Amino acid sequence: MTQSLIFDMDGTLFQTDKILEISLEDTFNHLRSLNKWDTVTPIDKYRQIMGVPLPKVWETLLPNHNNEEREQTDAYFLEKLVRNIRSGKGALYPNVKEVFTFLKEHNCSIYIASNGLSAYLKAIVSYYNLDKWVTETFSIQQIESLSKSDLVRSILKKYDITNAAVVGDRLSDINAAKDNGLISIGCNFDFAQEDELSQAEIVIDDLIELKAILPKLENMYLTNK
Structure with a gap:
């Protein structure tokens, strides 16, 4: 799958x-x-x-x-x-490129859906060469409603996706998954809030955990249907 x-x-x-x-x-x-x-x-x-x-x-x-x-x-x-x-003052979280490489090797498509503006996202993707792994990056600017749920829905429609998980640190990411019948994976990182993460189906403390979670997602997709 x-x-x-x-x-x-x-x-x-x-x-x-x-x-x-x-x-x-x-x-x-x-x-x-x-x-x-x-x-x-x-x-x-x-x-x-x-x-x-x-x-x-x-x-x-x-x-x-x-x-x-x-x-x-x-x-x-x-x-x-x-x-x-x-100017290199920012940074990716640990293990982003390792996890992306793993996901691609296991036939997983990667997308980014962000409330950030297009120029900002383009600067990050370009500086860190993320388009080596990422199929497409979507900005909230593309959606009139400014809704993360609608943004994710547009990705599903464009690429005819039926099985997916949304990985993010805030409630808008978790709700975007729920509103579209997807699996929500909450990231317990810098800006995360405990009451929001409690609503995610899975919570991780490091992106490297996705390597172990990936094989379990298929069964979760079937359970969610």
């Missing part, structure tokens, strides 16, 4: 934490220089909502700013993120 795994990017494959704080600090320093921010950078608040689409991020972090200011901030932040990725 051909299997498919759909991975989240931030906090699952890519250690966003390594570039998040410096990029956010740069962005809010920029706002301070424009006299549009006069307090501390809300890094903790961002950590709490990590995984939601960026438009909703800026609604939360900049509640008193207008949409134009949020869009300008979003563009500046994206520029800083991409620059930090290309």
